[in-house]
Amino acid sequence: xxxxxxxxxxxxxxxxxxxxxxxxxxxxxxxxxxxxxxxxxxxxxxxxxxxxxxxxxxxxxxxxxxxxxxxxxxxxxxxxxxxxxxxxxxxxxxxxxxxxxxxxxxxxxxxxxxxxxxxxxxxxxx
Numbered sequence: 001x002x003x004x005x006x007x008x009x010x011x012x013x014x015x016x017x018x019x020x021x022x023x024x025x026x027x028x029x030x031x032x033x034x035x036x037x038x039x040x041x042x043x044x045x046x047x048x049x050x051x052x053x054x055x056x057x058x059x060x061x062x063x064x065x066x067x068x069x070x071x072x073x074x075x076x077x078x079x080x081x082x083x084x085x086x087x088x089x090x091x092x093x094x095x096x097x098x099x100x101x102x103x104x105x106x107x108x109x110x111x112x113x114x115x116x117x118x119x120x121x122x123x124x125x126x
Contacts, residue, residue, distance in 0.1 A: 011102075056068065063085060064081075082117070
């Protein structure tokens with residue numbers, strides 16, 4: 001038997017035309033706004049700007065974590081969000097995040113995959 005401990009969102013955004021995707025400060029604001037609009041609570045945040053181009057943001061959430069990576073030369077952004085909680089509520093929050101974030105980046109298309117995570121229940125001793 002398995003029970004769900006949370007859901008992972010793997011979000012790929014293609015053809016991002018917004019200038020936000022090239023501006024580290026603006027991108028961080030949009031990322032945080034999207035997480036907040038979905039009801040996630042930020043605890044800690046780390047970011048890194050690569051020398052030539054591209055950024056990575058890692059955010060520790062009260063509910064788990066989120067990571068964002070950019071490839072501005074390809075107009076591509078990938079996001080991973082893992083959240084613990086009741087599956088229907090988590091999926092709803094992740095849907096809100098996807099919509100908000102894709103809209104702000106003017107993504108031409110997106111691919112969102114949801115993966116239920118879980119633990120097997122321990123066997124009962126006889």
